[in-house]
Amino acid sequence: MSGGLDSTSLALYMLSQGYEIRAYGFNYGQKHDVELSLVKKNIAYLQSKGYPITHQTIDLRDAFSDSSSSLHKGGDTIPEGDYRDETMKSTVVENRNIIFSSIIYGKALAWANKTQSDVVITLGLHAGDHTIYPDCRPESQEMARELFRISNWGSERVDYIAPFIKIDKGTVLKKGIESCEKLGIDWKVIYSNTISCYNPDELGRSCGKCGTCVERIEAFEKLGLKDPIAYQDTPEVEHEFVLRFFNSKNEEMGTSEILVKSNITDKEVAFNTLPFCDPFVREAKERLYNSHSIRQEIVQVGVTGLADDKFGCLLVALI
16 A cells, blocks of 8 residues: 555545555655655544554565666656656666565465464455556466465465456546545545645655656546646645745744634635744745736735844745
8 A cells, every 4th residue: 555546545445345454665766755644644544433454564675775766866857747658768767667566465475374264355446547557467467376386385375356457447446435434534534635646746646747647636636526636837836835845944943833723705715833043944935926827816925023134934824
């Protein structure tokens, strides 16, 4: 369970079918490792609702340290465009899903032997992956299933399936949301803690331009739903960016947050007043003024209440 839309939808679907889940994620040096922290939020949310799910992150950074994929830290720039574009082949990580599956098969076999019960491995592959990623194709999944079967004693207790392998991402999302309804949980909470983007910014906002973003956006549009995650370069996302930017500085400096939101004439006004050192005030003002999508929406950015030359208060009001 990576923290992406597909694996999250699959986990929801399996929970709705009454399964107990042991989910696994991998740190392989991916640029979008923000997914590893997001998945923990969803696991905690599902556990708080009483659902039987656990998650373990397995560190494989050494195993993939020589990767030349653009998806890997130190690799080339992530290409923009449709998933089906030839340039997206640069995002293929060498033998990634087979390596992941081999490890998970060992985990599943150990669980089956320990409990003397049948275990099902489920993969979040879907039809949109087939063009670019060879290890996401049905023939790869079927061959791996047979290889794992003949390579282990007790493999009759372990099945290896990909329930979504013949459907597109929009249908995967639909099944995930339907599963949320069946489980009695809020799909917006769940999917706000997912990310599909291969090239998020430092605040974890999706770029909206890479192949996975394009496919995700199309999936929500297909269902007529608003994606609850943050994307870069949109006015409403810039509001969130400003607040999160301030809050991150709060955490660094150990200051308390003062945040008030209200609706005035159908417009949201967000005030954030925090103590900052002068260098940060300059940095924040520069970043705000250089943000094209909200430049016209900034009502006030100023320094107030200066106690000395080092500390002050930055007041920002956005509508």
